[in-house]
Amino acid sequence: MNTLTLHSAKRMLPKHLVLLTVLLGCLSVQNTFGKDRTSDNARVEDGTEFRVLVPQFATEEEAQLGYSVSFALVHEIFRTFDRSTPFHDDGRFDPNNPDECCLPKNTIAILDPSLSKQAYSRSFARAKFKQAQIVLWGKAWPYGKDVVVQPFLTIARPPQRLAGPPESMVRSMESTAQNQWQWLLWQITAEEEDGSSATVSLTEFPSSRYEMSPIVFDATKLELFDSFDGLQVYKEKSTASKKAGKTENKMNAIEHAPGGWTKITQPPGWIQLPDLDAADTVEYIGGLVHFMRGNWKRARISFEKVRSDREAPTQVRRDAALLLAASQYRLDDTCAKCEEPMKFAEGLNPYSETTAKYFFMASLAAARSSSDAGVWQGVVDRLDRVRSLVPEDDDFVKNAGEVLDILRSQAGVPVLTQP
Numbered sequence: 001m002n003t004l005t006l007h008s009a010k011r012m013l014p015k016h017l018v019l020l021t022v023l024l025g026c027l028s029v030q031n032t033f034g035k036d037r038t039s040d041n042a043r044v045e046d047g048t049e050f051r052v053l054v055p056q057f058a059t060e061e062e063a064q065l066g067y068s069v070s071f072a073l074v075h076e077i078f079r080t081f082d083r084s085t086p087f088h089d090d091g092r093f094d095p096n097n098p099d100e101c102c103l104p105k106n107t108i109a110i111l112d113p114s115l116s117k118q119a120y121s122r123s124f125a126r127a128k129f130k131q132a133q134i135v136l137w138g139k140a141w142p143y144g145k146d147v148v149v150q151p152f153l154t155i156a157r158p159p160q161r162l163a164g165p166p167e168s169m170v171r172s173m174e175s176t177a178q179n180q181w182q183w184l185l186w187q188i189t190a191e192e193e194d195g196s197s198a199t200v201s202l203t204e205f206p207s208s209r210y211e212m213s214p215i216v217f218d219a220t221k222l223e224l225f226d227s228f229d230g231l232q233v234y235k236e237k238s239t240a241s242k243k244a245g246k247t248e249n250k251m252n253a254i255e256h257a258p259g260g261w262t263k264i265t266q267p268p269g270w271i272q273l274p275d276l277d278a279a280d281t282v283e284y285i286g287g288l289v290h291f292m293r294g295n296w297k298r299a300r301i302s303f304e305k306v307r308s309d310r311e312a313p314t315q316v317r318r319d320a321a322l323l324l325a326a327s328q329y330r331l332d333d334t335c336a337k338c339e340e341p342m343k344f345a346e347g348l349n350p351y352s353e354t355t356a357k358y359f360f361m362a363s364l365a366a367a368r369s370s371s372d373a374g375v376w377q378g379v380v381d382r383l384d385r386v387r388s389l390v391p392e393d394d395d396f397v398k399n400a401g402e403v404l405d406i407l408r409s410q411a412g413v414p415v416l417t418q419p
Contacts, residue, residue, distance in 0.1 A: 049108050050159060050292055051132035052077060052285060055123070056114040057140045057149065066114060068225040069140040069149055072217065074109045075225065076278045077136075080286045120154055120209050127156035133292060134285060138212075147217045151281050153210040155288065158183055166294030167330070170203070183292075186326050186361045190406035198402035202326075202361065205288075206319040206354050213279040213312055221274035233269040237261045244269035280312035284320060291323060296330035303327060307341065314348055321345035322358045335365035353389040357396055360386050364400075368407055376413045379404060 054074045057066040110130065115122045115137055123135040138151040158169050158181045170184040185202040224231075235242040237257055245267035257263070260273045287302030303324035307317050321341040328337045342359045349355060360382040367379045383404060387397050408414075 052109040053132035053135045055112045055137045072225045076282045123154040149215040151212040155208045190403045200399040200403045212281045296327045300327040318348045338362035356386045
């Protein structure tokens with residue numbers, strides 16, 4: 001059962017700090033709206049949750065506008081995750097197939113005070129302070145009957161102090177501490193008969209900074225996010241149905257449905273909040289968090305949608321394609337469906353070091369089931385492509401070469417000594 005708890009004031013001004021929490025467990029979703037439970041000077045100590053931080057958007061107009069924009073975006077994120085796992089291959093939610101892929105912890109989206117300065121460095125510092133993994137921040141301004149929003153996205157460090165992290169993380173080799181983790185995007189290990197092994201890994205997301213597509217919100221609809229006190233409650237999912245009362249300053253929701261409908265418990269019935277199109281931003285955040293949590297199937301669906309969105313920025317579409325291939329590999333280690341998104345990413349930027357490394361990983365994964373010397377030569381060419389784009393002492397090239405030699409030898413293809 002999905003639960004959403006909301007506390008609201010009549011007019012939520014920025015000085016009244018409000019914490020919006022969206023808890024996404026493996027088998028349930030709980031959302032809490034209320035006053036900030038941690039002060040700016042208090043660090044969150046548990047460090048066991050995935051956090052999406054949404055600071056109040058900057059605006060030269062009344063500060064309420066920035067709050068309303070941020071809350072609307074967090075609400076869209078919540079709706080994206082409400083039925084987040086698992087899905088059928090066609091994207092339909094499967095209520096009879098329980099989600100067993102992810103951490104038995106939660107994902108939280110927090111509506112946070114505004115950044116002291118609109119800058120990636122400040123957003124990253126705020127992520128570190130709040131132990132958040134994603135920060136969605138930006139600016140908003142009125143434009144006629146609309147509100148224009150320019151969002152930016154920052155990806156930070158993984159959660160720490162995890163007893164059993166998902167496959168998207170690995171212990172950091174740079175720290176001796178037992179509780180330090182780093183992202184693990186893609187890893188291939190080759191083992192020899194004598195027990196020795198070699199591993200090549202990608203341990204960072206393709207990018208950590210994004211300028212997302214501008215968003216245009218209907219100003220009238222956005223005003224509904226100023227306060228959640230006094231919303232009309234209906235017995236059924238229709239404004240023509242019997243009225244059941246109005247919301248107060250606390251609300252518990254147990255179900256979400258198309259058309260902006262949300263089922264609440266007190267008074268029992270349905271409220272309707274507007275659907276706001278947040279373009280590629282919310283879908284990409286969904287893919288990132290699903291990937292972070294180890295839900296490859298749902299991540300694949302999100303990244304496919306973003307990659308296919310012609311309105312999304314080139315960088316976002318490229319990274320969605322790379323992460324789509326990484327998700328496909330998690331679902332099928334032969335990487336049978338990896339080549340198409342990799343060619344798409346390479347077509348967007350053929351001189352990208354990051355793309356070259358991902359393409360090598362996809363080629364290596366696909367070649368492992370082949371004894372064709374031509375296929376393996378293609379992998380060698382991919383590694384040469386990486387080598388031409390990175391410094392001579394690049395660790396990825398060194399590790400990739402060792403894994404390639406082992407796997408190629410095991411496939412029965414002669415290993416040629418590098419000059």
